[in-house]
Amino acid sequence: MPRVVSLLPSATEMVAAVGMQSSLVGVSHECDFPAGVVGLPIMTRTTLRSLPSSADIDRDVRKLITEVLAVYELELDRLRDAKPDVIVTQDLCDVCAVSYDDVCAAARQLGNPNLEIVNLHPKVLADIWNDIRRVAAALSCEARGEEVLADIDERIEAVRARTGSIEERPAVLTIEWLDPVMIGGTWMPELVELAGGTALVTSPGDHAPTLSVEQLKALAPDVVLFKPCGFGLARSMSERHVIDQLLSEMDWPAVSGGRVYLADGNAFFNRPGPRIVDSLEILAACVHPDRFEDLAATHAASFISVR
Numbered sequence: 001m002p003r004v005v006s007l008l009p010s011a012t013e014m015v016a017a018v019g020m021q022s023s024l025v026g027v028s029h030e031c032d033f034p035a036g037v038v039g040l041p042i043m044t045r046t047t048l049r050s051l052p053s054s055a056d057i058d059r060d061v062r063k064l065i066t067e068v069l070a071v072y073e074l075e076l077d078r079l080r081d082a083k084p085d086v087i088v089t090q091d092l093c094d095v096c097a098v099s100y101d102d103v104c105a106a107a108r109q110l111g112n113p114n115l116e117i118v119n120l121h122p123k124v125l126a127d128i129w130n131d132i133r134r135v136a137a138a139l140s141c142e143a144r145g146e147e148v149l150a151d152i153d154e155r156i157e158a159v160r161a162r163t164g165s166i167e168e169r170p171a172v173l174t175i176e177w178l179d180p181v182m183i184g185g186t187w188m189p190e191l192v193e194l195a196g197g198t199a200l201v202t203s204p205g206d207h208a209p210t211l212s213v214e215q216l217k218a219l220a221p222d223v224v225l226f227k228p229c230g231f232g233l234a235r236s237m238s239e240r241h242v243i244d245q246l247l248s249e250m251d252w253p254a255v256s257g258g259r260v261y262l263a264d265g266n267a268f269f270n271r272p273g274p275r276i277v278d279s280l281e282i283l284a285a286c287v288h289p290d291r292f293e294d295l296a297a298t299h300a301a302s303f304i305s306v307r
Contacts, residue, residue: 002085002139005043007074008097010273011088011120012037014132017148017274018141026082028072028097030230033267033275041082043075044098054178054228054239072098074106085112086138090120122272123205125187132274152277156194159284162291163196170222170287172197173254176229176270178242181216182208184227187272195284196291197223217250223287224254226306227265233304236262243306261286263303278302 005026006012012031015024021036026043087107091100100119107115118138120131129149136145172192174184185206189199200221201209226243228236236243243262247255254260263269263286268279282303285296 003083004086004088004139005079005082005084006031007044007087007089007103008120009033010122010271011090011118011135013271013273013275014135015088015139017132018136018139018144020139020141023139025084026078041078043079043082044072045075046072054242055180074098074102076106076109079106080110083112084110084115086116086118088118088120088135088138090122092121092123120272123186125190125204125276128187128272128276131272148274152274155277156280159280159292159295160194163194163284163288166196166288166291169196169198170259171200171220172223172225172283172287173200173219173221173252174269175224175226176208176265177210178226178228178236178239178246180210181246182210184208184269187276188269191269191276191280191283192287194280195287197283197287213249216246219252221252221254222257222259224252224260225263225283225286225303226261227263227269229270230266232264232266233262233302236265247306258305258307259286260306261303262306268302 001023003025004015004020004023006015006024007028009028009031012027013033015021016034024037024040026041027037028044029042029046031037087103089100089103090097103117107117116138118134122128122131132148133145136142174188174192176182176184183201185202185208189202189204192199200219226236247260263282268275268282278299281295282299285292285299286303289296
């Protein structure tokens, strides 16, 4: 059985989904699902201080990047002790996990010529499905990987079947960061379309753009979903005043119509793993609450209406 180190939460969920959770010998400091991974040796650390607000976090992250400093670092001694055969990492975003270059440099120091690095680079939904296949292949669990994908596809088609005949498709704005306001890109426009809406601002694969107040005022979303990256509901609610201030400045149909929602952006939406399909179901419940009351009940703990 291979010894696996996962350096990001979505990869940890993939490893578990294909039935190889027991092979994990190390995870990132942010890995928290499934529950059994909590307590495994932690292979990464953040260089960010504990900061009180989205604005403070954004400022410090931008400063680190400007100074060409890492947001995350590897615990090299722990990685060496773990003796991994497979390391799963990513090179999409240095703000999300340890940089790919740092992982490769660390791997060279481990002295294992057979060490395999599985590098994930998800930008659209198809990339996420392919990443699940690649993780399954690296762990010799191809058949289980296809079973996971078949289940995901079945749930996606169940949503699609209920939105396919809808003629009125609300304009949907997904917000990925609170201060400054960043709009959900990458796979989010695809999720919006599958959920029966029309995505504003971004197209599939786009990076998350930062919008000014003036640019936001020019939009007219029928539905708004806040899902701050890395923030659970409680963490987002600690900045409810930021959300309220923004909404007070916007003459959006979503505000007057009571169609503004806040979702868990840590477990869902921003974590490109098997639970992206849960994210779709949450979004469908927000975009068409009259058609997806069952999904709203299923995911009631993961999103709330903001009024």
